[in-house]
Amino acid sequence: MAMHPMEQFEVKPLIEHPLFQIAHHPIYFTNQSLLMCIVVAAASLFLTLAVSGRRLVPSRMQSMAEVSYEFVANIIHSSAGEDGLKFFPFVFTLFIFVLFCNFFGMVPGSFTVTSQIAVTFALAAFVVLMVIIVGFMKHGLGFLKLFVPKAPIYLLFLLVPIEVISFLTRPISLSVRLFANMLAGHTMLAVFAGFVVMLGSAGGVLSVLSIAPMFLIVAIMLLEFLVAFLQAYVFAILTCIYLNEALHLHDHH
Amino acid sequence: MSDTGPDDLKRLGARLEQVQQRKQSATQAPPTQMGIAFRFATELVAALVVGGAMGWGLDWLFGHFGFHTKPWLMIVFFLLGAAAGIRNVMRAANELNAQMAASNAPSVPNDEEN
Numbered sequence: 001m002a003m004h005p006m007e008q009f010e011v012k013p014l015i016e017h018p019l020f021q022i023a024h025h026p027i028y029f030t031n032q033s034l035l036m037c038i039v040v041a042a043a044s045l046f047l048t049l050a051v052s053g054r055r056l057v058p059s060r061m062q063s064m065a066e067v068s069y070e071f072v073a074n075i076i077h078s079s080a081g082e083d084g085l086k087f088f089p090f091v092f093t094l095f096i097f098v099l100f101c102n103f104f105g106m107v108p109g110s111f112t113v114t115s116q117i118a119v120t121f122a123l124a125a126f127v128v129l130m131v132i133i134v135g136f137m138k139h140g141l142g143f144l145k146l147f148v149p150k151a152p153i154y155l156l157f158l159l160v161p162i163e164v165i166s167f168l169t170r171p172i173s174l175s176v177r178l179f180a181n182m183l184a185g186h187t188m189l190a191v192f193a194g195f196v197v198m199l200g201s202a203g204g205v206l207s208v209l210s211i212a213p214m215f216l217i218v219a220i221m222l223l224e225f226l227v228a229f230l231q232a233y234v235f236a237i238l239t240c241i242y243l244n245e246a247l248h249l250h251d252h253h
Numbered sequence: 254m255s256d257t258g259p260d261d262l263k264r265l266g267a268r269l270e271q272v273q274q275r276k277q278s279a280t281q282a283p284p285t286q287m288g289i290a291f292r293f294a295t296e297l298v299a300a301l302v303v304g305g306a307m308g309w310g311l312d313w314l315f316g317h318f319g320f321h322t323k324p325w326l327m328i329v330f331f332l333l334g335a336a337a338g339i340r341n342v343m344r345a346a347n348e349l350n351a352q353m354a355a356s357n358a359p360s361v362p363n364d365e366e367n
Contacts, residue, residue, distance in 0.1 A: 165304045165337035172299040230288060
């Protein structure tokens with residue numbers, strides 16, 4: 001067949017020559033870098049232009065920006081409490097970046113940055129690293145109490161490793177969830193699109209049937225828009241939950 | 254109306270708060286069934302992977318110092334990883350319960366409430 005469903009996830013350099021080298025590894029400007037640049041530019045343009053009017057009665061653009069601001073502020077407030085709001089810039093940037101990456105990936109022919117585990121894992125590792133740093137800064141060595149559940153002492157030698165492993169799974173489950181959702185959705189779209197082409201070129205009655213997967217694609221497309229938003233939301237809310245644990249240790253139980 | 258006492262104001266305040274709360278729980282999108290299932294699956298598998306990898310890494314490390322623990326730490330940590338996975342899923346279920354209780358949706362019954 002003309003197109004392989006996984007072809008859309010291929011990272012390829014756009015400029016022949018590597019931009020620079022890090023420890024003898026050539027660093028290329030790829031289609032992924034291009035999409036990331038577009039996403040960052042679009043997000044900053046949207047947010048700065050939307051609020052530049054500073055109207056008391058907001059225009060449409062401005063109220064979109066305000067709604068996204070309040071949405072994230074609400075997430076943080078409800079899951080990390082009042083002092084979680086200090087981390088608003090961090091969580092908001094993460095949310096907007098993931099959301100825009102997901103939505104720009106929905107444009108046919110573009111590239112989904114968040115379908116690369118390298119990208120999502122970097123984001124998730126960044127979140128967990130910050131949680132650890134915040135925890136140690138706030139509680140000092142008392143942060144290690146996070147790994148000591150309330151239990152009889154003779155059980156602790158078993159429970160502490162379990163808690164440590166459970167903590168270390170966070171970057172993995174956080175990144176795998178985002179990456180796998182985007183990968184699965186876009187692969188599904190490509191597979192059904194392949195059906196349209198195959199049925200259409202089969203000739204006869206089968207050509208007429210090719211309209212059926214076409215409708216299915218429209219439906220899946222709508223679902224994918226929902227998933228694109230939901231995954232950005234889940235990423236933000238889990239970041240807040242982890243932050244909450246670093247800020248308040250066990251007292252949320 | 255001239256007889257607007259502080260009681261009326263309080264009642265208005267309470268009603269406003271109710272509306273606000275309803276609005277807030279509406280903006281918190283309830284996770285889809287697929288999302289929940291996917292979350293539990295990744296939590297479980299990720300813990301197994303981390304546990305296994307940790308054990309393997311420790312075996313490798315100890316091997317360098319002349320202790321031949323080769324398969325055993327990996328086996329032990331794989332089992333610990335399985336336990337951590339179950340712990341993660343329990344925690345995720347509790348979070349979901351709290352989230353759903355907050356949005357007034359029927360929650361998964363939990364007979365281990367604290």
